[in-house]
Amino acid sequence: MSEQFSGTKEVSEKLAFNLEDLNIYLEKKDINIGNILNYEQFKGGQSNPTYLLTSENNKYVLRRKPPGKLLKSAHAVDREYKVLTSLQNTEVPTPKTIHLCEDESVIGTIFYIMEFCDGNIFWDPFASEIDKGRRSLVFDQLNQGISLLHIQDIKTLELEDFGKTGNYIERQVSRWTKQYFDSETEKIDSMHKLIEWLPKRIPKQKYVSIVHGDYRLDNVVFDNNDNNIAILDWELSTIGDPLADFGYHCLLWHIGKIDNDVAKGLGIPNEDEYLNKYLSRTKMQLDSDWEFYIIFSLFKVAGICQGILGRVRDGTAASEFALQMGKRAIEYANLGWEKAKNIS
Template sequence: MTEPHDDAQAAFSGVRPVDPRHALDEAALDRWLSAHVEGYAGPLTIQQFKGGQSNPTYRLTTPSRTYVLRRKPSGALLASAHAVDREFRVISALSAHGFPVARPYALCEDEGVIGSVFYVMAEVQGRIFWDLKLPGLQPPERRAIYQAQVETLARLHAFDPATLDLSDFGRAGNYFERQVSRWTKQYRASETEPVSAMDRLIAFLPDSLPPDGETRIVHGDFRLDNLILAPDAAEVRAVLDWELSTLGDPMADVSYLLIAWAIPASLRNGLAGADLEALGIPSVEEMVDLYAAQTGARPANLPWLFAYNLFRLAAICQGIAGRVRDGTAASDHARAMAAQVQPLADAAWGWARKAGA
């Protein structure tokens, strides 16, 4: 996303008291944890993580260990959004095959416990970086982190969904067609004011789709601040936030990762205009080469892929705008996110023009 990067590490890291809008029934939760989570023993202390725009996320602290709880927000929600049950399923499958995710403990589909579906996983200790320029690190450290990021994505895309028992986790084929349709519907369902660039994109994207690629597990939001790295090494300990994961074209994840190089460096998640060589951060071409060395695959028609991903981000931000309007947004930063719809749409249309629009 595209918030200003000043003090991003402090703004997004760690926990805060639970927002009253997202308060939990602690006694009911304690009873459920005692019955369903191996090794759980209270007393329980609950705090809310600062980061995260979509599903409220909590740290559960007990005398012996800490857990993380992810829940659907309360209130009216867009269809297919906030799918924490799907998150639990995919991390359970990946954990069983050694992919770096937090250990999943249990899923609760009984909305009567805390008011919505939720799941509990282990808290993974390590570093989350909220600014892509990685301030405070040395160039070799930055390069190693970016290499680890690409290698982890390639490792995800190496899985045959059938091997993970995830053949039915989404539909095979027509991935970009279905995604453009989905995000168009999500955007229209939460639209608050006309955005002409979005209207043009909604007309252009379905008529200019790339050919189908192979079907793999697609994370859907694979970026640096959804990774937990080891405290003292460029080792990915866990990939977070699987809400948008499905079966699809791996080039969607690759190009989503690469749009950071098209976003201005004045923003915390932008690298365009930064002195990448001095920072030690790979170029787009180097990132593509790193991914290709692991998988043998390369993205084609990056301008179209960038237009699609920025359109998708604009639709996600519009969904946040709708939740701000409805009072269900999960983050203090939601209003700033909602304000990004217009600039993201404009940027997407700029790439669409380069793709032939």
């Protein structure tokens, strides 16, 4: 899997752009990163096309909206740029931003440029390519990264307008319900049942923070010693409920069926240990709603997968991996409904 998604490849014809136009624009805007000599496309990721730029001085990353028909509010690279820029002077580990271009005439869609963080991305959810001792350190860094994000003060960062502060899950249920129906290729009965069940069970929101929206192992790059990380892919970030964001992050233990014995064998915390470490770091409290957050997160990831399948249908995502991910919508919706129907 690592070879399939790590590194770069030749830019696909559909996602190519004119390098001369980019260089003329950067010079005109006095963006001092040097003349871009060549560019390649990163293999990983199915949402916003991402490129490695090699200039005469250094390497950088360009991230853009994909061309073609898009769902409303999707692929919001301008929002990614805003939150990344706001977090630059905090302890939250993120790449440094350089420039946002909203002029679609330059390369065909809006884009931003940020620093290139060299290191390792573990595409396997359990980081199976490394040993147990190293894996334990990786999961601790992963826990610390999301904990640091969730304790940031949105007022200090001037991000009060980055999203609404209340009713996060209600809004998320509405959003992913709409995306599901916009992208539906066949009826998933369990998804329809979750759409009816979820709004009746939403707990009161206790905390407000920046939420990443898709925090998982393969959206984090680790330095070669696993001591420092950089969190990537902020497309779904907003203001919301940090416990819901952390619940989504913890789907690994449910989808991967990681019980205590499996966790011990892998050298990672079990779910309770991982959750308690997060609660200790953030000073948050959790009552009896953890199972709801997991069910909601399964619904959300099913909606994401269905959105990918919808893009395959519409011709804006054509890889075999995208098709496989889309088909997982049924699996995740079924698992969510199995858990939901057992709650009285």
